[in-house]
Amino acid sequence: MQPTTYNAQRTTQLQPIIQKYGLDTAAVMAVVEVESSGVGFNPPTGKMIIRFEPSWFRRLSKQANATLAEAWNTTPFSNQNAQYIKYNNAFSIDPKAAMQSTSIGLMQVMGFHHAELGFDTVQAFWDFGKQSEDNQLELGLRFIKSIPALYAALKDKNWAAFAYHYNGPLYRENNYDTRLLNAYNKHKQA
Numbered sequence: 001m002q003p004t005t006y007n008a009q010r011t012t013q014l015q016p017i018i019q020k021y022g023l024d025t026a027a028v029m030a031v032v033e034v035e036s037s038g039v040g041f042n043p044p045t046g047k048m049i050i051r052f053e054p055s056w057f058r059r060l061s062k063q064a065n066a067t068l069a070e071a072w073n074t075t076p077f078s079n080q081n082a083q084y085i086k087y088n089n090a091f092s093i094d095p096k097a098a099m100q101s102t103s104i105g106l107m108q109v110m111g112f113h114h115a116e117l118g119f120d121t122v123q124a125f126w127d128f129g130k131q132s133e134d135n136q137l138e139l140g141l142r143f144i145k146s147i148p149a150l151y152a153a154l155k156d157k158n159w160a161a162f163a164y165h166y167n168g169p170l171y172r173e174n175n176y177d178t179r180l181l182n183a184y185n186k187h188k189q190a
Helices: 008-020 025-036 054-060 066-072 080-093 095-100 122-131 133-146 148-156 159-167 176-189
Strands: 050-052 102-104
Touching: 008 025, 008 133, 025 133, 025 148, 025 176, 050 080, 054 080, 054 095, 080 095, 095 102, 095 122, 102 122, 122 133, 133 148, 148 159, 159 176
Parallel strands: none
Antiparallel strands: 050 102
16 A cells, blocks of 8 residues: 555644744655655554664664674565564564664654653653654654754755755765655645
8 A cells, every 4th residue: 555645634734733843834744755755654554654773773782683683674664564573573672772773653753862852761752653643743843953953954945954964974875855855846836
């Protein structure tokens, strides 16, 4: 089943959250589209969209098995069933590190950011994200606002700077900035 993107009605419902952060709706929706194809929950399963990062799990867990973590790298990111298998395997080894090593929801915010986003535990961060796409959007916007250079880049629609601060220096390998620009232009016209 293909993920759906936000229609005008749903985008309108999200505007109060976006406006609270002083950001352009089309710019935020571009990030949502590129990060999660516009959905926070997997349509066939109803589970929250995740991306487990084996490299972070190796860094954060004392029980991480390097061989297993390396094998996890071969799983496609778009396959949510495979993502949950990897995540659940890691969770059985080290629950806290598994949750910290996974990005969640509409804007794919990493669990290790939970404290700076106002959560006492990574579990509380996950529980908040599991409640709704509105909460997932809130997490993403809190994260963006917490990094002044990232927030300024999104306000200015400087897609290369945003891509660098959101996804790191290798963003060009996936044309992340170009994909953001194209999504922004589409949402701006809508």
